[in-house]
Amino acid sequence: MLEIIRRHSFFIAFFTLFLVIFFYESIEGAVIERISGFTMGTSYEIQLVDIPTSTNLEELSGGIAELLLELDREVFSTYAEDSELSKFNRHGINSPYAVSNDLLAVLRLSKEIAIESGGVFDVTIGPVVNLWGFGPGRFEQGSLLPSDNAIKNAMTNVGVENLILNIANSEISKTKSIKIDLSGIAKGYAVDQVAVYLESHGVTNYFIEIGGEIKVSGLKPGNLDWVPAIETPLDGPVKVYEVLTNRGEKIALAGSGDYRNFFELDGVRYSHEIDPRTGKPVSDVLAAAFVLDDSAARADALATALMVLGLEESRRFIERNNLKAFLIYRSESAEFNHYVSQDFDGYINRAF
Template identity: 45%
Template sequence: MILKPCDGCTRWRARPRARPRLLLQASARWLLLGVALLLVGCGPGSEQRVLALRGATMGTTYSLQIVEPPAGLDRDALAQQVSTQLSDINGLMSTYQPTSELSRFNASSVTDWFLVSPELVAVVGAAQAVSEASAGAFDITVGPLVNLWGFGPTLTADVLPSAAELQAARARVGWQQLDVQLQPPALRKARPDLYVDLSAIAKGYAVDRVAALIESVGVDNYLVEIGGELRGRGINGRGEPWQIAIERPETSKRAMFRVVALRDIGMATSGDYRNFFEVDGARYSHTIDPATGRPVGHRLASVTVLADQAMEADAWATALLVLGPERGFELAERLGLAAFFIEHAQDAPGEESFVTQATTAFNRLSTAP
């Protein structure tokens, strides 16, 4: 089974420009589900009852797999609860809904404290913590640069930004220009035109919230997935840990690279091999380095992160991708992050080849049975 991002993913992901040479699937983040998950609830040896829920949210899709649901669990009632919760999160954190809490903060020109919900403060606070730990490689204010390079919601022609345009956009970017206050919950801009986009962390947060919801009704074994971000607990329909396959990071085809067993943990993958454009033979990816204002230029193809919270995995996958194979791996190892790096091999003849690095924590957590 392959999780493919839908066209609507552009509501929460940077949308690329329409161009004939662009190779993409609306979002650069997606995962392959391994054989064990594909066989959930069917075939020989699959004895447990599985409840599946699916729907649309945040410009993408969500899916739930619940193994041996508690007796008396009302499927329709649970589906409504999940839908309502996701709608509420969208109403707080979407940048495409003008009336969302985040959109109203972005539209405000005041530089005083702006009262928001505790949920929004929690997500922004988590993002700021990753920004600090990664020395700004993760930055939820990078939107003006993403838009300038043509990966935002406005379709533009294949024209590289000028030095003056880059300078103007970079002035609006910087996680340290955003303050967070817990009590009362509020956000504050250092400049009126600061713009916050939670695309690289909000879906992970939503996965965690849905997981908490279904645990609250007595579910012990489940897999929650939203737009490629996942959280698994317990066992799948075959009585095994949930098994997820990391994609081989090639632009021309989809294939599995390595299987990961999810045991009470969240997972997210970021990659640069499906969302990019080329000008005069040079490739420009959708991942922008806030330090330079330009697309990253290293050989790192994808990063997969495992963490207790899907929100944390979501943010760190982006941060490490920005940092690249050397700095990213060194930081992940030093912080004890469970991360798997896939890097393009240098001067590889013929078929694309890759080299990999896995942190100590990743090897400990990811071994499939």
């Protein structure tokens, strides 16, 4: 008899996610201003130091909330029917569709990383994700697992090559009935835009986190580095796996993993990470992937790509492209081990 042992879904709006990457506070008595709220179906927290006298916390909080609401509900949401993305998903084939700079920038980066990763990062994979029950909808409600025919049919409208960008005219179009889902890159882009907003108001020392994707800049009070930490990839209470330091630099850190959004059926584990090459969940020893980059959006997308590639392909991809990356994988003894690229290693905090 089929028995579902465990299932987790983090795609329901208005619920807070456990953070893949979280803030590790180590200074006592420091005054750090904080802003928090909800966006894109998850939570955000922003920590600020040395706010200029020309602005104030209330003004920054309101401006950030307005910015995130616009990016979510008006641009990237697949739940809001009137968002740009939802309208494009309903838009006809081979018909130009005018878009904002934000949507165009994210789609452009998405296509670049799709090419760079050999197609394993694909923002058109949403219908197949839904088919496996990890999205807002599902094609075959009567079956616990999709049939090969159902997967084949869903895959006919998958492929970022069917998305056409006209950068000069700020227009996009599609050559097939593709449906785009930007959940693997939009939060990272939102982090980047909050950073731009803060810097435009003279704030250069900050820690921004949206749904586990972060960007940090400058220093904390006392000229101390910001100290983010990587979580052990276990479905349970948060446990630190590795502590990092930003070295006073502006860096973005994003992660992806298979340990909080999966189901098990008859002893087989099915991850929400779907391989666009096969239309099936990834099955690999790789449990979590983290990427450091100047751009949180790029780090967000690359972390997803690494999870789809699996451990061995990811290592080759990282070395070939000189990525700053940290991979946690399950060893034969079921314990965790890790691989760290040379450039990432310099951000590990040896003091902890």
